[in-house]
Amino acid sequence: MLRRTLARFGIDPYLIALMATVAVAAVFPAHGTGAEIANDAVSVAVALLFFLYGARLSPLAVWEGLLHWRLQSLVFASTYLLFPLLGLLLTRIFGGFLPSELIAGLIFVCILPSTVQSSIAFTSIARGNVAAALCSASVSNLFGMVLTPLLVVLLLNSKGGGFSTRAVESIALQLLLPFLVGQLLRRWIGPFLQRHKAPISLVDRGSILLVVYAAFSEGMVAGIWSQVTLADLGLVIIIDVVLLAAVLTITTFASRRLGFSKEDEIAIVFCGSKKSMASGIPMANILFPGQALGLIVLPLMLFHQAQLFACAVLAQRYARRPAQAKTETPGEADLATAKT
Incomplete structure (x- = not known):
């Protein structure tokens, strides 16, 4: 009943859940042992998310997503070409009004x-090409x-950084391993998950809420908000929102x-x-030694919140499209022809 009432006024319940999570983190941030528990909960939720994706996705769909080079190329160009160009343009326009640490942080975001x-998770909620999104996001990382370290050196003249074996291990253990286990068990649990999609939906949305709470708690405990003026904060928010809106518009x-x-558009x-x-935050610790790290990562934290709110709204809009509007992704037509 609550969901129907909110929908009548055009209000997304999940967006309210995101805002409530931010409010809880602001009033009751996790710190000390609580922060460790929150971070562990995020790790478990992400691992469970990828296990369920592995159990639900067919190996053929994953392989087609990996070979979908046009989609992967467009995402790569947006991440490492479009973003840096827009970031340089916006910081050139507004750079004289912000401290150098915030300018560096905005470039770092890009x-x-x-x-x-x-x-x-959002691709799944929006009924997009999850297999392609999985491959694209993983390859991007x-x-x-x-x-990222090379671009930091090139654009920010920062010393340090390099190839992180710890990051490779994290991706392998937290993302790839659960996904492969899900693929191995797909024969037995895949049909059940296809019939009962509520668990995947709960993990999709719940994992994002956990990330929001843990990230916002970290910022509150670090006292980032006391290190910047309201005028600087407002301008950074404007730049982040303009940057996000421009990329969403251009990619669409x-x-x-x-x-x-x-489905490919959604991914x-x-x-x-x-x-x-x-x-970003672990990289910043390596790439900006001895600098005001709190201010450098502030634009990233604000952009992260903005992208979650914006994509939550977009995902729900995509998800409301009629089921018959689904079109064939590259390779589906050939596969159907081969089966006939």
């Missing part, structure tokens, strides 16, 4: 890899471990002009418009 968890327009299916929009805070 050269980070895409998120993995939320990109795939693998390239990001090399490209490009995917439609290039003839991608609606492109969600994977190509995101920036990973989970990768």
Whole structure:
């Protein structure tokens, strides 16, 4: 009844849940042992998310997603070409009004890899090409471990950084291993998950709420908000929102002009418009030693919140499209012909 009432007024219940999570984190942030528990809960939720994806997706769908080079190329171009160019343009326009640490933070946002968890979760909620999103977001993070430090050196003249074996291990243990286990068990549990989609939906949405709570708690405990003026904070928010809106618009327009299916468009929009805070904060610790790290990662934290809210709304809009509107992704037509 509550969901129907909110929908009547055009209010997304999940967006309210996100706002409530931020409010809880602001009033009751996790710190000390609580923060460790929250981070462990995020790790478990993400691992469970990828296990369920592995159990639900067919190996053929994963392989087709990996070989969908046009989609992967467009997401890669958005992440490592479009974002940096827009970031340089916006910081050139507004750079004189912000401290150098915030300018560096805005550039840093633009050269980070895409998120993995939320990109795939929102793609799933929106009924998009999850297999392609999984491959695209994962490949983006693998390239990001090399490209992000190089772009920091090139654009920010920062010393340090390099290839992180710990990040590779994290991706392998937290994402790839659960997915492979799900693939191995798909024969037995896959049909059940296809019939009962509520568990996957709960993990999709719940994992994002956990990430929001843990990330916002970390910022509250670190006292980031006391290190910046309201004017600076407002301008950073404006730049982040303009940057996100521009990328969402361009990726949507490009995917439609290039003839991608609606499912592929969803994967492109969600994977190509995101920036990973989970990768970004650990990278910032390495790439900006001895600098005001709190101010440098502040634009990333704000952008992360903005992208979650915006993509939550977009995902629900995509999900409400009629089921018959689904179009064939590249390779489906050939596969159907081969079966006949």
